[in-house]
Amino acid sequence: MEGLREICISKIISIIKRETTTTTTTNENKISIILKEYGIQYLTSDILEDILNRLKDIDHWKFNNQMFDIILNSNINYLNLRNEDEIDFNNKFNVSINNNNNNNNNNNNNNNNNNNNNNNNNKDNSEFRFVGKNEINDNDNNIPKSLYFSLLKFDLSFQSKIKDSLLFKFLNNFKNLKVLNLSYCSLINCTNITNTTLSISLVSLNLRGCSNISSIGFKNIGKELINLKELIVSKTNITNKDCKYFKHLKKLKILKLNHCHEISKDGLEHISKFSQLQSLYLSYCSLLQAPNSFKSLSENKSNISTLNISYCLIDDLSIGTIILNNNNNNNNNNNNNNNNNNNNNNNNNNNNNNNNNNNNNNNNLKEKVKKENKEEEKEEKDDDDEIESTNDLIKIKSLTSLSIRHNRITTKFLKSLSREKELLEKLKRLDLRQSNFIDVESALCLYPYMCDVEQCELYISNNNHSTNRRSSRFIDNNHGRINLQQLYDSYNHNTIKSKGQIQLNRSSLRLSILERQKHSPLILLGEDEKFQATIVKNVLERKNFDVRIAPNGKVAYEMFCEIKLFQLVIVDVFMPVIDGLRSVKLIRQYESNHQIKRCPIIICSGNESVIRSGNNSKDTGGDAFISKPFRPNLIDLVYKMIGINDNNSI
DSSP states (O other): OHHHHHHHHHHHHHHHHHHHHHOOSOHHHHHHHHHHHHOGGGSOHHHHHHHHHHHTTSTTOOOOHHHHHHHHTSOOSEEEOTTOTTSOHHHHHHHHHHHHHHHHHHHHHTTTSOHHHHHHHHSOOOSOOOOOTTTTTOOOTTSOOSHHHHOOEEEOTTOTTOOHHHHHHHHTTOSSOOEEEOTTOTTOOOTTOSSOTHHHHOOEEEOTTOTTOOHHHHHHHHHHOTTOSEEEOTTSOOOHHHHGGGGGOTTOOEEEOTTOTTOOHHHHHHHTTOTTOOEEEOTTOGGGGSTTTTHHHHHTTOOOOEEEOTTSOOBTTTTTOEESSOHHHHHHHHHHHHHHHHHHHHHHHHHHHHTGGGOOHHHHHHHHHHHHHHHHHHHHHHHHSOOOEEOSGGGOTTOSEEEOOSOBOOHHHHHHHHTOHHHHHHOOEEEEEEESSOOGGGGGGGTTTTOOTTTOEEEEEESSSOOOHHHHTTBOTTTOBBOHHHHHHHHTTTBOOOTTSOOOOHHHHHHHHHHHHTTSOEEEEEOSOHHHHHHHHHHHHHTTOEEEEESSHHHHHHHHHHOTTOSEEEEESSOSSSOHHHHHHHHHHHHHHHTOOOOOEEEEESOHHHHHHHHTOSSSOOSEEEESSOOTHHHHHHHHHHTOOTTSOO
């Protein structure tokens, strides 16, 4: 049957095309000829609806006034009159309103007489009438058969001449209309939405680009259309105060405010109280880049699952990023401790002056050294606690889709998100394309979440520089979508990072190291410059060494403690978080506390004075010092430190 239906529709379309191109009469006469000769009026509404949709694709075909009259007597469910400029809508609306008023008056006067006959006489004198889906063999003749009862979805977009007063009076005749598209109808102001049947039936309203809507219009929408589930008012002049009128829309689930340049955090204060709202679109709302713009969404425990704030130039302050373990408190505590220590030291000095004859200077020096070591241990523990942050967006626990394209947020956002395990389990889409500060590699901290390509979508790209070759292999070039699992696997064999960064699976890593340990001595390389680290790694791996890279002194220390199989450590003096010398001290202290065999350490620096002072000092903890950039003698020094002859095979 479907094949026969398609053949019939194609045949009718071809006839209409032929008549349109060959007939020399006016367009209205062409339609009359087609209807008379081929009996399109006898088609069921679903076939007619399909034909009308296909007519929209025919070049130079336009619906006209007569066609509009004929459609009014059909029983179709969807009518698309988008950009049909040959229909005089205002005139047709006015005629239809008057006819319906006359019909209502006549029906009331003749209510006790032959209603069916009167209704037929009072109908529009159109020559043809379409058959509804269920009209054939329908014995219930009391049920009216017209567009006013059948139409569910109506598209009148891009009609710049439609008047507001006539439109809503005309729409008041539709009893079951659910979806209405009035986008870019520039004369619409919604001041005439009062006492309308749309308040019962309408569930979706699109007013995108209707720039003439005033506060009164938005108030009428909120007051009258109480059953709305979707409201689109993008590219309108809606203000923050206008948002409060939508509080009466208790069933509203989707709200689109894209390109509404007056919406700020004050508007979100009203929106956050919409208890049923699930999807909120705010792209290009530039005022949302103000600090703490989304605080109300988290404080009022919004149930939003889809949030789009792309192209708002969102930054860390906009989403309310705050530091959880602020070092100010630690600094205050340290200052207090230092003051107490100073007082203690003063007391000790007084006691020492009183007891000069006891010759306890050496003991006092030892005690000071112990105190300094204890203070250093405390500071090291404080430094080990990675700075943690949070923000208002990750406090919205119902989120499943978040889009922040063209943003200025930093990697703090991803790191704070990586700690929200419950949220990550729900999150199915994260779009951070066109970021200023977030690279593709930053997504590694989200692992093992968002790895299922079939269920999750992750998009990241950077505005300032191109993606490196390694990461580009796991990105869809057409859309910027990332395969996080493959990206993680590519880094899994090169490095271990601390909290908020990629972490290699400990058990699998240990097994791989044990297998290679017999033939490839393991070397820890602490180097924050990626270019230098890559060169050294490649050179050493050609000599059959297994090299693991740490991007800062803190990670180098953590890796050394985690994997107790390193035969050599090479660290740069100047590195972020913890410098190389501090890291070496921590490593030596760890060896001492755990009675581990001393591991040789090579300290490198581009500053010759640091190298000279290091060679003359025994307190650094290093076994050798070498200058940067690295020279070929590095290989000889590595052999020497590990105790392998250059001539011997590893």
